[in-house]
Amino acid sequence: MKVQPDCYHCCLRQVLESVRFATDDPKVHQQVMLEALEVMKSFDYNKTSPIMGRAVHKLVEKHTGVKDPYQKVKEESIAVALELYPSFKKFVAEQEDKLSAAIQVSALGNLLDAAAYGDLRQVDWEKVFQNELAKNHKLGDIEKLRGELKAAKSVLIIGDNAGETVFDRILAAEIKAANEAVEVFYGVRGYPIINDATMQDAIHSGLGEETTIVDTGSSAPGLVLKDAPAEFLKLYNKADVVISKGQGNYEILEEDPKRPIYFLLKAKCSTIAAHLGVDLDTLVFLQK
Numbered sequence: 001m002k003v004q005p006d007c008y009h010c011c012l013r014q015v016l017e018s019v020r021f022a023t024d025d026p027k028v029h030q031q032v033m034l035e036a037l038e039v040m041k042s043f044d045y046n047k048t049s050p051i052m053g054r055a056v057h058k059l060v061e062k063h064t065g066v067k068d069p070y071q072k073v074k075e076e077s078i079a080v081a082l083e084l085y086p087s088f089k090k091f092v093a094e095q096e097d098k099l100s101a102a103i104q105v106s107a108l109g110n111l112l113d114a115a116a117y118g119d120l121r122q123v124d125w126e127k128v129f130q131n132e133l134a135k136n137h138k139l140g141d142i143e144k145l146r147g148e149l150k151a152a153k154s155v156l157i158i159g160d161n162a163g164e165t166v167f168d169r170i171l172a173a174e175i176k177a178a179n180e181a182v183e184v185f186y187g188v189r190g191y192p193i194i195n196d197a198t199m200q201d202a203i204h205s206g207l208g209e210e211t212t213i214v215d216t217g218s219s220a221p222g223l224v225l226k227d228a229p230a231e232f233l234k235l236y237n238k239a240d241v242v243i244s245k246g247q248g249n250y251e252i253l254e255e256d257p258k259r260p261i262y263f264l265l266k267a268k269c270s271t272i273a274a275h276l277g278v279d280l281d282t283l284v285f286l287q288k
Contacts, residue, residue: 003052004049019033074201088167106167107283156236161195168211187216243263
C-alpha cells in the first residue's frame with residue numbers, strides 16, 4: 001500500500017511525539033520537524049508509509065542520541081497489559097469458540113497505544129475492551145484459519161506494538177490448543193521504532209512462554225522483508241501459516257505476491273479502513 005495524502009500529517013504527528021519523548025528542548029523539536037518536512041518532500045510516494053516513517057524517525061536519534069524514545073511508554077503498556085492478562089485469559093477460556101475470542105483479544109491489544117489514550121493507567125481498559133467486543137467486526141476468515149491449523153507444523157505471528165504482545169500470548173496458546181504439534185514463532189522489530197515490540201519487549205511481556213521469539217531485522221514500523229536476515233526469511237517463506245498484526249505490517253505486506261498472509265488489525269485510520277472496505281475502528285481478520 002503506497003503512501004497516501006493522509007499519511008504525511010500522521011507521520012509528522014508521530015515524529016513530533018517521538019522527539020518530545022526524547023527531549024524537552026523546543027529548538028530540537030523544531031529542527032527535527034523542519035528536517036522531517038524535507039525528508040517527506042523528497043520521499044518516493046511509490047513506497048510505503050512505514051518506510052517513510054523510518055526515515056523521519058531516524059532524525060530523532062540523530063538530534064537527541066536517544067535510540068528508544070518510547071521505552072517508558074512500552075514498559076507502561078506492557079505493565080498495564082500484564083495486569084489485564086488474567087481477566088482476558090479467563091474471558092477466552094469461558095467462550096465456546098476460544099480461537100475466535102483469542103483473535104479478537106489479540107487485535108484489541110492494539111488499543112494499548114499511548115498516542116490514542118495518553119495516560120494508560122487512567123483508562124478503564126476492561127470497559128473499553130467490552131465495548132469493542134460488542135461491535136460488529138469483520139472476522140470472516142477465522143474458519144479458514146481453523147482448517148489450516150489442523151495440519152500446520154509452524155505458525156509465524158508478525159508482531160506490532162509492545163503492549164499487545166501480552167495478549168498475543170493468549171492467541172498463541174489457543175493456536176497450540178487447536179494443534180498440539182504446531183510450533184508458534186513470533187517476529188519482532190530488529191531495532192526500536194515508535195512503540196513497536198523489540199526482542200526485549202517481547203521477553204518482558206512473557207511471550208517466550210508460548211512462542212519462539214525471532215528477530216525480523218526490521219527498523220521500520222512494519223516488516224521490511226529486504227532487511228530481514230536469511231533465517232527469518234526462510235521461516236517466513238516456509239511457515240504453514242503467517243499472521244500479520246497491525247496496520248504497519250499490513251501496509252507493507254498486503255501486496256506481497258509470494259505467499260498468503262492472514263492480517264489481524266484494527267482499522268484505526270480512514271485510509272486503511274477505506275482500503276479494506278470497512279468502517280473506521282473495525283477489527284479485521286482476513287487472508288490475502
